[in-house]
Amino acid sequence: MSGSNTLTVNGKAFSLPDHVTPDTPLLDILRNTLGLTGTRFGCGLEQCGACMVLVDGQPVQACNAALDSVAGKAVTTIEGLAGPDGKLHPLQQAFLDEQAGQCGYCLSGILMAAKALLDRNPAPSRTEIAAALDANLCRCGSHIRILKAVERAAATLRAEG
Amino acid sequence: MNDTVKLPASLTGNPRLDRWVKFEDDRTVRVASGKVEIGQGIVTALAQIAADELDLPLNRVTLLSGSTEHGPDEQYTSSSLSIMVSGASIRLVCAEVRALLTEQAALRLNCSPEDLIVSDGAFVRDGAPTGLDYWDVAPALDLSRAPTGRAKPKAASAYRLVGQDVPRADLPGKVCGAPDTYLHDMRPAGAVHARTLRQPNPGAVLTDLDEASVRRASGDPALRIVRRANFVAFVSQSERAAEAAAVHAESNATWSGLRDLRGPEQEGGWLVGRPAELREIGAPTANTSGATMIEATYTRPYIAHASMGPSAGVALYDGETMTIWSHGQGMHPLRKNIAEVLGLDPAKVVCHHRHGPGCYGHNGADDAALDAGIVALALPGETVRLQWRREEEFAYEPVSPAMSVTVKVALDAAGNPTDWTQEIWSASHVQRPGSGSGYLLASEALENPPGPVKVTDPPEERGGGGTRNAVPLYRMAAHRIRHHLVTQGPVRTSALRGLGAPTNVFAMECMMDELAARAGKDPLAYRLALLDDARARAVLERTAAMSGWAKRGKGGEGKGLGIAFARYKNMAAYSAVAVAVTVDEEVRLDHVWSASDAGLVINPDGARNQLEGGIVQAASFALKEQVRLEGSGIASRDWDAYPILRFSEIPPVDVEVIGSADDPALGMGECTVGPTCAAIGNAVAHALGRRIYDMPLNRERIMAALLA
Ligand code: FES
Ligand code: FES
Numbered sequence: 001m002s003g004s005n006t007l008t009v010n011g012k013a014f015s016l017p018d019h020v021t022p023d024t025p026l027l028d029i030l031r032n033t034l035g036l037t038g039t040r041f042g043c044g045l046e047q048c049g050a051c052m053v054l055v056d057g058q059p060v061q062a063c064n065a066a067l068d069s070v071a072g073k074a075v076t077t078i079e080g081l082a083g084p085d086g087k088l089h090p091l092q093q094a095f096l097d098e099q100a101g102q103c104g105y106c107l108s109g110i111l112m113a114a115k116a117l118l119d120r121n122p123a124p125s126r127t128e129i130a131a132a133l134d135a136n137l138c139r140c141g142s143h144i145r146i147l148k149a150v151e152r153a154a155a156t157l158r159a160e161g
Numbered sequence: 162m163n164d165t166v167k168l169p170a171s172l173t174g175n176p177r178l179d180r181w182v183k184f185e186d187d188r189t190v191r192v193a194s195g196k197v198e199i200g201q202g203i204v205t206a207l208a209q210i211a212a213d214e215l216d217l218p219l220n221r222v223t224l225l226s227g228s229t230e231h232g233p234d235e236q237y238t239s240s241s242l243s244i245m246v247s248g249a250s251i252r253l254v255c256a257e258v259r260a261l262l263t264e265q266a267a268l269r270l271n272c273s274p275e276d277l278i279v280s281d282g283a284f285v286r287d288g289a290p291t292g293l294d295y296w297d298v299a300p301a302l303d304l305s306r307a308p309t310g311r312a313k314p315k316a317a318s319a320y321r322l323v324g325q326d327v328p329r330a331d332l333p334g335k336v337c338g339a340p341d342t343y344l345h346d347m348r349p350a351g352a353v354h355a356r357t358l359r360q361p362n363p364g365a366v367l368t369d370l371d372e373a374s375v376r377r378a379s380g381d382p383a384l385r386i387v388r389r390a391n392f393v394a395f396v397s398q399s400e401r402a403a404e405a406a407a408v409h410a411e412s413n414a415t416w417s418g419l420r421d422l423r424g425p426e427q428e429g430g431w432l433v434g435r436p437a438e439l440r441e442i443g444a445p446t447a448n449t450s451g452a453t454m455i456e457a458t459y460t461r462p463y464i465a466h467a468s469m470g471p472s473a474g475v476a477l478y479d480g481e482t483m484t485i486w487s488h489g490q491g492m493h494p495l496r497k498n499i500a501e502v503l504g505l506d507p508a509k510v511v512c513h514h515r516h517g518p519g520c521y522g523h524n525g526a527d528d529a530a531l532d533a534g535i536v537a538l539a540l541p542g543e544t545v546r547l548q549w550r551r552e553e554e555f556a557y558e559p560v561s562p563a564m565s566v567t568v569k570v571a572l573d574a575a576g577n578p579t580d581w582t583q584e585i586w587s588a589s590h591v592q593r594p595g596s597g598s599g600y601l602l603a604s605e606a607l608e609n610p611p612g613p614v615k616v617t618d619p620p621e622e623r624g625g626g627g628t629r630n631a632v633p634l635y636r637m638a639a640h641r642i643r644h645h646l647v648t649q650g651p652v653r654t655s656a657l658r659g660l661g662a663p664t665n666v667f668a669m670e671c672m673m674d675e676l677a678a679r680a681g682k683d684p685l686a687y688r689l690a691l692l693d694d695a696r697a698r699a700v701l702e703r704t705a706a707m708s709g710w711a712k713r714g715k716g717g718e719g720k721g722l723g724i725a726f727a728r729y730k731n732m733a734a735y736s737a738v739a740v741a742v743t744v745d746e747e748v749r750l751d752h753v754w755s756a757s758d759a760g761l762v763i764n765p766d767g768a769r770n771q772l773e774g775g776i777v778q779a780a781s782f783a784l785k786e787q788v789r790l791e792g793s794g795i796a797s798r799d800w801d802a803y804p805i806l807r808f809s810e811i812p813p814v815d816v817e818v819i820g821s822a823d824d825p826a827l828g829m830g831e832c833t834v835g836p837t838c839a840a841i842g843n844a845v846a847h848a849l850g851r852r853i854y855d856m857p858l859n860r861e862r863i864m865a866a867l868l869a
């Protein structure tokens with residue numbers, strides 16, 4: 001039986017089972033109830049950005065965002081970044097073109113933070129990109145390529161108009 | 162036969178061609194390696210090597226890595242050895258298989274093997290298809306035989322894919338959040354979630370745990386508690402409930418036998434004079450009376466792997482066989498260790514590798530696999546997905562040992578070194594179960610904890626542990642290492658990127674700058690005058706040119722430029738790094754330049770990725786990182802207490818790979834790490850006009866140096 005809680009993720013409305021309560025963290029719902037495991041658990045402490053998703057376009061750390069804080073809002077996860085036809089978002093393509101990433105564990109959160117940045121600032125400077133990604137940690141030291149990839153994606157998006 | 166090739170260790174240990182190569186029905190070839198993908202692109206690089214030797218396009222080669230069921234046992238993935246050892250094995254095996262298949266085809270076509278060439282796996286004769294391909298003739302071959310080494314691998318000039326930038330095969334899934342990318346994403350139907358309550362330190366005894374209150378706090382009335390001696394795990398359908406149970410249990414459990422660390426133990430300097438085994442390696446102690454003697458001590462604290470995702474393991478025991486999925490770095494050793502702790506026949510334990518977050522050494526991955534195995538053994542028929550909490554990862558993973566390194570140098574009249582002693586105090590750098598002196602963590606908490614183990618460190622012929630990179634490559638009459646292997650440390654230690662190299666290179670290369678200053682020489686010129694190896698000189702000269710070294714100022718005004726060099730393990734890749742910094746209350750990295758020579762490079766872009774990553778990680782070690790010790794153990798248990806370098810602190814980094822494809826491939830995953838630490842030390846000294854001897858070079862240390 002489905003419960004009274006609903007959640008909109010990547011444009012699809014889900015009604016959630018009863019064991020999901022208003023205080024259930026969004027990350028737990030994504031990974032364990034909806035099977036959207038692309039959003040990562042890193043710390044559960046709002047310190048690393050691995051769990052970053054967009055809520056009404058704003059970057060939010062899903063690990064401590066309770067369900068009721070996102071009720072009625074549009075949640076976008078890494079699985080929703082590519083087009084419905086599977087065409088990669090320019091950010092994803094740029095990360096592949098720059099081979100930006102090693103273990104890749106941080107990338108979902110970083111891609112979402114970068115998406116939020118480019119949506120509000122189509123021509124960010126290197127400093128602005130770094131500032132926008134500062135809540136996201138990467139242990140592999142892939143930062144240099146990630147910064148380049150975001151710049152490349154911004155250029156692509158501007159060219160596409 | 163005297164023209165056979167010497168077989169690498171991986172191959173002599175797994176002497177059956179079919180452990181390595183299998184021809185699949187869909188006209189692909191499965192090549193197996195015991196090495197695993199840890200974000201370093203190894204799977205792609207090994208596929209490039211195999212495809213070249215087999216004359217196949219990359220899309221006909223699939224790489225199976227880290228399976229105890231089907232693949233070869235190559236111990237652990239570590240020390241930049243994968244390309245050197247596994248790559249060499251795959252190259253020989255594939256060359257031999259290609260030769261055997263070609264002979265077989267020639268027999269059927271009634272021609273000589275020399276008449277045949279292979280194109281996309283098909284045999285071609287005089288430019289015309291023969292109608293035969295690998296997959297047609299493979300069934301007639303018995304590949305359960307040992308490799309002979311008599312087939313010659315291709316010459317470097319014949320490589321098509323090796324040496325090319327090939328995109329990483331694992332990245333597309335990772336940028337899309339594809340299902341089952343990491344072990345952590347596995348959710349087999351009906352799987353249960355588990356968390357543990359950790360024994361705070363070895364020997365601690367759990368005297369009280371109110372299970373009813375834990376169950377209440379978890380919110381799951383059906384929460385199951387698996388308890389064996391001082392090991393406790395909480396199991397629930399709900400991951401959140403298992404987590405809540407563990408959090409509650411940790412703050413409510415009562416233990417006896419807790420340690421009481423006070424803080425000084427967390428510094429490298431604390432190690433000096435502790436119980437240790439002393440070895441002297443190198444030249445006998447010289448009589449240096451009359452010579453000018455210079456001495457300085459450099460230290461580094463304990464460093465965490467601080468992987469972005471906490472360790473996890475998945476296990477299923479069906480009453481007979483234990484199947485484990487793990488993101489550890491060696492599945493064959495893991496199988497043996499888990500079988501031993503669980504009292505199972507190793508033949509009844511199967512381990513499969515799955516991707517994990519990068520950790521660059523031995524973190525909690527193997528321990529989490531055992532944890533999952535213990536719980537699965539208690540719950541036959543259920544798939545157990547056990548994950549550590551973030552705090553647990555920081556508190557219980559083995560950390561990279563703190564070190565104290567004292568360098569004593571005798572100088573001649575011109576100010577050049579004639580005698581060099583590098584005196585090292587460090588705990589063991591490798592306590593991987595099965596390859597060092599370690600054990601899996603939970604075995605300490607079970608009924609019969611392991612007795613004291615003999616503490617060991619990797620031997621010098623494998624690059625050493627605490628002694629790694631402690632031998633100078635500069636021209637001098639004599640040098641030696643005095644290695645104090647500290648046998649009783651305050652915390653479990655094991656392998657992290659470079660082992661002792663970052664600290665030894667920091668000490669050696671900072672000392673070289675001090676010696677240059679005494680001699681009134683430029684630090685680059687001073688080094689070059691003492692280096693005979695042309696490849697060493699080349700990376701230094703190129704790095705200096707990239708950094709605009711010729712325009713380096715006098716320093717002392719808060720702006721500094723430093724350089725450092727090492728050949729990793731004195732036998733892998735050569736690397737030099739130059740760093741420009743601005744120092745006020747903190748060190749700000751302005752730019753980093755680096756040239757490295759690793760001989761033949763399989764995937765140049767992948768190599769640059771590793772070099773860049775090594776630079777950023779090492780900068781983070783050198784500037785920010787220190788594990789804090791207090792109470793029963795590690796007190797720095799989150800990212801606030803253990804900061805690492807962030808995006809806003811990343812400078813522009815330029816790396817170049819120089820060197821010749823005619824030189825053998827050298828491991829390069831770790832080669833920038835030591836030189837980066839030392840170049841930062843030298844740049845800061847240049848900026849401040851005084852030197853800081855202890856990493857990390859953080860705000861407190863800078864302020865102390867400014868006030869001194
Ligand atoms: S998992 Fe949410 S910030 Fe780390
Ligand atoms: S690529 Fe590994 S954490 Fe960023």
